[in-house]
Amino acid sequence: MRIAVDAMGGDYAPAVVVEGITTALYDFPEYELTIVGHLGKLSYYLEKYGIEDHPRLKQLHAEQVIEMGDSPTVALRSKKHSSMTACARLLKEGKVDAIVSAGNTGAAVAATKVIARTLPGVDRPMIAASMPALSGRFVLGDSGANVDCRPIHLVQFAIMAEVYAKYLFGIDKPTIGLLSVGGEAGKGNDLTKEVFQILSKLPINFIGNVEGNNVFQNVADVVVCDGFIGNVLLKSAEGLSKTTMLLMKELFSKTPARLTGALLSRSAFKELKAFADPDDFGGAPLLGINGICIISHGSASAKAVRNAIRAAGESVQFGVNDKIVRRIAETKEIIESMGIK
Amino acid sequence: MRIAVDAMGGDYAPAVVVEGITTALYDFPEYELTIVGHLGKLSYYLEKYGIEDHPRLKQLHAEQVIEMGDSPTVALRSKKHSSMTACARLLKEGKVDAIVSAGNTGAAVAATKVIARTLPGVDRPMIAASMPALSGRFVLGDSGANVDCRPIHLVQFAIMAEVYAKYLFGIDKPTIGLLSVGGEAGKGNDLTKEVFQILSKLPINFIGNVEGNNVFQNVADVVVCDGFIGNVLLKSAEGLSKTTMLLMKELFSKTPARLTGALLSRSAFKELKAFADPDDFGGAPLLGINGICIISHGSASAKAVRNAIRAAGESVQFGVNDKIVRRIAETKEIIESMGIK
Numbered sequence: 001m002r003i004a005v006d007a008m009g010g011d012y013a014p015a016v017v018v019e020g021i022t023t024a025l026y027d028f029p030e031y032e033l034t035i036v037g038h039l040g041k042l043s044y045y046l047e048k049y050g051i052e053d054h055p056r057l058k059q060l061h062a063e064q065v066i067e068m069g070d071s072p073t074v075a076l077r078s079k080k081h082s083s084m085t086a087c088a089r090l091l092k093e094g095k096v097d098a099i100v101s102a103g104n105t106g107a108a109v110a111a112t113k114v115i116a117r118t119l120p121g122v123d124r125p126m127i128a129a130s131m132p133a134l135s136g137r138f139v140l141g142d143s144g145a146n147v148d149c150r151p152i153h154l155v156q157f158a159i160m161a162e163v164y165a166k167y168l169f170g171i172d173k174p175t176i177g178l179l180s181v182g183g184e185a186g187k188g189n190d191l192t193k194e195v196f197q198i199l200s201k202l203p204i205n206f207i208g209n210v211e212g213n214n215v216f217q218n219v220a221d222v223v224v225c226d227g228f229i230g231n232v233l234l235k236s237a238e239g240l241s242k243t244t245m246l247l248m249k250e251l252f253s254k255t256p257a258r259l260t261g262a263l264l265s266r267s268a269f270k271e272l273k274a275f276a277d278p279d280d281f282g283g284a285p286l287l288g289i290n291g292i293c294i295i296s297h298g299s300a301s302a303k304a305v306r307n308a309i310r311a312a313g314e315s316v317q318f319g320v321n322d323k324i325v326r327r328i329a330e331t332k333e334i335i336e337s338m339g340i341k
Numbered sequence: 342m343r344i345a346v347d348a349m350g351g352d353y354a355p356a357v358v359v360e361g362i363t364t365a366l367y368d369f370p371e372y373e374l375t376i377v378g379h380l381g382k383l384s385y386y387l388e389k390y391g392i393e394d395h396p397r398l399k400q401l402h403a404e405q406v407i408e409m410g411d412s413p414t415v416a417l418r419s420k421k422h423s424s425m426t427a428c429a430r431l432l433k434e435g436k437v438d439a440i441v442s443a444g445n446t447g448a449a450v451a452a453t454k455v456i457a458r459t460l461p462g463v464d465r466p467m468i469a470a471s472m473p474a475l476s477g478r479f480v481l482g483d484s485g486a487n488v489d490c491r492p493i494h495l496v497q498f499a500i501m502a503e504v505y506a507k508y509l510f511g512i513d514k515p516t517i518g519l520l521s522v523g524g525e526a527g528k529g530n531d532l533t534k535e536v537f538q539i540l541s542k543l544p545i546n547f548i549g550n551v552e553g554n555n556v557f558q559n560v561a562d563v564v565v566c567d568g569f570i571g572n573v574l575l576k577s578a579e580g581l582s583k584t585t586m587l588l589m590k591e592l593f594s595k596t597p598a599r600l601t602g603a604l605l606s607r608s609a610f611k612e613l614k615a616f617a618d619p620d621d622f623g624g625a626p627l628l629g630i631n632g633i634c635i636i637s638h639g640s641a642s643a644k645a646v647r648n649a650i651r652a653a654g655e656s657v658q659f660g661v662n663d664k665i666v667r668r669i670a671e672t673k674e675i676i677e678s679m680g681i682k
Binding site: 069071133134144147148179181182184186188189190192211212213214215216217225227228229231232233234235236237238239240241242243244246247248251252254255257258259260261262263264265266267268271272275 | 474527552569606
């Protein structure tokens with residue numbers, strides 16, 4: 001298992017990335033890692049964590065860094081020697097099985113798409129975020145790679161997310177819901193109405209439209225939408241969770257009785273906080289490209305980086321991409337017979 | 342102040358609607374109300390609450406009921422004698438100043454649009470939901486009336502929501518944000534990128550793109566988006582709040598210490614629950630139609646109905662519609678000079 005990690009991506013890079021790599025080297029003795037970044041800037045941290053000469057860690061120098069605010073297309077054109085593009089090149093050349101980055105998501109999507117290319121039959125890569133639900137989780141796809149979509153894109157998102165959900169939840173027939181504004185078949189916008197018709201005809205466990213008010217209550221294993229809405233949903237869920245925690249802090253410190261109460265039940269607060277913690281999960285895969293790419297949260301911690309490396313390794317082992325290619329091929333005829341392009 | 346209330350709309354109609362009307366008659370002695378619905382089915386409740394002969398309550402019979410699951414267009418065509426269409430007709434004929442319904446939102450939008458028509462210069466009515474934020478609230482528009490939008494629609498939503506926010510928050514220059522997937526001007530989909538350009542040129546307090554992770558933290562007084570995304574955001578916020586409360590109930594009853602703690606701080610839990618309670622607010626206005634229309638939550642309680650009636654009266658007093666017509670006219674030239682239709 002060979003995994004490259006973009007050391008320069010993320011708000012707390014490279015410190016937390018090196019720390020995450022250190023833990024991963026310890027926890028996963030079968031992984032061979034490559035740290036990619038500006039070695040001059042990395043050497044301090046590699047020494048600090050004592051992994052500068054680790055037998056399972058290669059080092060690859062990249063002169064440039066794509067910043068979080070950089071426009072993906074501009075970054076790709078003007079920063080040909082960035083750590084992100086170097087990772088994508090390793091993937092393309094078959095030198096690694098998977099890559100991990102906590103950097104600029106748009107740039108990661110663009111770099112892997114342009115350099116490593118998409119899988120046969122896949123038009124666009126998608127981000128499949130795993131979201132917390134009342135019990136367990138659900139896969140939200142696309143959660144941010146494609147802001148303007150045609151029906152065929154959402155259909156491919158559904159197929160790719162189905163494969164990922166099989167791996168993630170260890171189930172055979174994940175339920176697939178289409179995010180819309182009403183439960184009935186006729187509800188939705190022009191895009192979702194057409195997607196609904198196609199998904200109804202595919203050999204998948206399509207349960208119809210699902211709505212915002214029940215996605216967090218395990219209504220479906222996979223929730224399909226375009227990347228604009230997926231990103232709004234993902235970020236607003238994070239924002240609302242954060243707001244709720246801030247509000248609770250304020251409310252529970254208003255009176256001495258409440259403070260005592262909060263103290264007695266502080267372990268419950270910890271569990272509540274863990275519910276929405278993206279670090280446990282590490283990151284979301286970018287599905288549909290040639291090779292495995294896990295994108296971690298911009299504010300990823302060392303734990304998140306370590307878990308993203310684990311997710312990358314597991315995805316390779318599960319053979320996510322082979323299964324995606326097979327499922328896309330299996331459904332191609334049905335989709336084409338409907339005149340969808 | 343003359344307000345008609347659709348007694349048949351909502352999950353708990355007509356019982357909670359009649360109860361809400363009863364409270365409103367008591368609380369707002371200057372309001373003249375008209376209850377619209379199937380009088381044969383209403384008489385029991387009118388007697389139960391002792392308002393069957395109330396001097397400020399008129400009764401209007403409507404034979405049909407639009408159900409929550411009815412398709413708006415079908416309902417409008419096949420149920421010409423519904424309580425909802427009867428309300429819209431009262432509005433059109435100038436017999437009331439405002440209407441209130443907790444029924445099928447799509448049908449309310451369609452009925453008022455077709456029967457009462459839109460205000461001069463307004464292409465489409467919008468729903469302006471008031472959402473809870475860390476301190477105070479924000480207006481989300483459109484939150485569900487229009488699932489497929491062109492740029493001009495979102496621009497008009499911004500102008501109408503600005504007027505509503507002035508009334509709601511009592512401020513002169515509400516900040517207006519455009520919901521997108523990144524803070525920078527270039528981030529967004531085809532629709533929002535064009536809307537961004539237009540809003541930048543208008544005499545409004547436009548603060549640029551806002552994201553899902555900060556809308557609940559008072560980043561803007563008004564958040565503009567199309568009705569599909571607005572509806573997904575609104576419902577997912579409700580769903581996540583509900584899921585969080587359910588999860589807390591589970592977590593805080595796991596051990597005796599936690600239970601005691603929860604008991605000591607139970608007033609904080611109540612305040613937390615109130616944070617997301619839509620009933621306090623009553624309902625959201627449908628802006629842009631000739632006349633005031635307040636749409637209440639389908640699961641509205643009697644308190645919500647009472648508060649929706651109050652919101653209807655206040656909107657009339659504030660002169661929301663006159664102000665919208667004026668603002669639309671003021672910005673028309675700038676928008677037309679940009680070639681936007």
